[in-house]
Amino acid sequence: MTQGDAVAATRSSPRPWEREPLAYVVASLRGVGQVDLQPALLTGAFILAGLWAAGWKVGLFATLGTLVSTAAAYALDVDRGSIALGLQGFSGCLTGIALVVFLGNHVATYLLAVVGCILCTVLTAALTHVTRPYGLTALTAPFCLVSGAMVLGAPSFGRIWHGGSPVASATSGDTGVTWSDLWHAFFTNVSQVFLVGEWYVGLIMLVGLAFAGARVVVAAALGSIVGIVVAWALGAPTALIAEGIYGYNAVLVAIAVGAVFLANTAWNIGYALFGAGVSTGLTAAVTSLFEPFHGHTFTWPFILTTWTLTAAVPLLPRLRPADG
Structure with a gap:
């Protein structure tokens, strides 16, 4: 099952094992894989390993983002089947990465990551409700909306903005390919x-x-x-x-x-x-x-x-x- 199954998800009472910490960790790991629309546990594990290989900051914020979004879904009593498949964690994963990449590793970034990833869970529910009649899913739109707004607004706040990462220009350069x-x-x-x-x-x-x-x-x-x-x-x-x-x-x-x-x-x-x-x-x-x-x-x-x-x-x- 993948994000395509979110359209048909129905509410069910949580089983005992779903209340255990292991279920939370598994759901979060699947959330990493769901960025690529795949709930396979090993897929999520390898992708997360790749993110940590890219640097501890990226790995940490990817992990934090996924954990926070998944925890928010549990707290808001989102459909347990959806959580178990990782469908509540992937936008948080991307949001965590985006914030550390563009805003840097600062205390304010951690706070923004927590707030932003909770917002991702809420927006996922809102966009799922809006798109469901058309047979569509939210995809990564919650990530784009939350991260886009936060990164765009960051320069207005001195305690948040620390320069960030430069945006690559796509308007010039050599077009020969080796x-x-x-x-x-x-x-x-x-x-x-x-x-x-x-x-x-x-x-x-x-x-x-x-x-x-x-x-x-x-x-x-x-x-x-x-x-x-x-x-x-x-x-x-x-x-x-x-x-x-x-x-x-x-x-x-x-x-x-x-x-x-x-x-x-x-x-x-x-x-x-x-x-x-x-x-x-x-x-x-x-x-x-x-x-x-x-x-x-x-x-x-x-x-x-x-x-x-x-x-x-x-x-x-x-x-x-x-x-x-």
């Missing part, structure tokens, strides 16, 4: 889903995705390749292609549409890869849209592309939703 650029991009497209630009982190995460099944890891790999090809064809700067800036949304779209929400058919796979290419172009558009007011693209291209593609499926007879 073999080194290509293989770095292949892996960093995976790691940049978590705002991490180290290729070895992407490799660790791909290993984790393999534990979710061959279909998932193949979708991620194909999405990464499509992201590279489309970015290069459009003339994106080589440095940003190699850093995974243009390809991470393509990876997410390929997984979501090609391995989660739609059935495993040739038409659906082609549709997913088409969406991966579209999200790559949309990444540049969203970045340019946010640039004048120093906003951040995050995973908005993935969200908008996936919502559009999945909402259209009922009126496209060649395509078939996943069973269940």
Whole structure:
């Protein structure tokens, strides 16, 4: 079961084991994997290991964010099945990472992370309620809304803003691509889903995705390749292609549409890869849209592309939703 099952989730009374600390830890670990729409325990474990390999700050805030969001879901009596699948933790995971990346490791960042991750749980419920009639899920929209607002507003508060990380410019640079650029991009497209630009982190995460099944890891790999090809064809700067800036949304779209929400058919796979290419172009558009007011693209291209593609499926007879 994945995020696609959230639409049909029903409330159930918690079993005794669901009240135990171990269930909380397992749900949180699955929440890390659910960033890539996968609840497999080993997938979450490998991804979290990759985040700690990227640096203790990233690993710590990813862990803190997931734990806080999951705990907030328990406290607010959210459906236990949803919590157990990790569906309440993944936006908190990304929010924790985003705050430490853009605001730095300060006391205020920890406080913002706690508040932001609780907000993620509330927004997840709100957006799930709003999107459910259309057969959609919230995806990572709670993360984008909470992190976007906090990072954008941070410079106005002296006790919060400490300079942060610079925003990469996507407007200039060499467009020639070397073999080194290509293989770095292949892996960093995976790691940049978590705002991490180290290729070895992407490799660790791909290993984790393999534990979710061959279909998932193949979708991620194909999405990464499509992201590279489309970015290069459009003339994106080589440095940003190699850093995974243009390809991470393509990876997410390929997984979501090609391995989660739609059935495993040739038409659906082609549709997913088409969406991966579209999200790559949309990444540049969203970045340019946010640039004048120093906003951040995050995973908005993935969200908008996936919502559009999945909402259209009922009126496209060649395509078939996943069973269940």
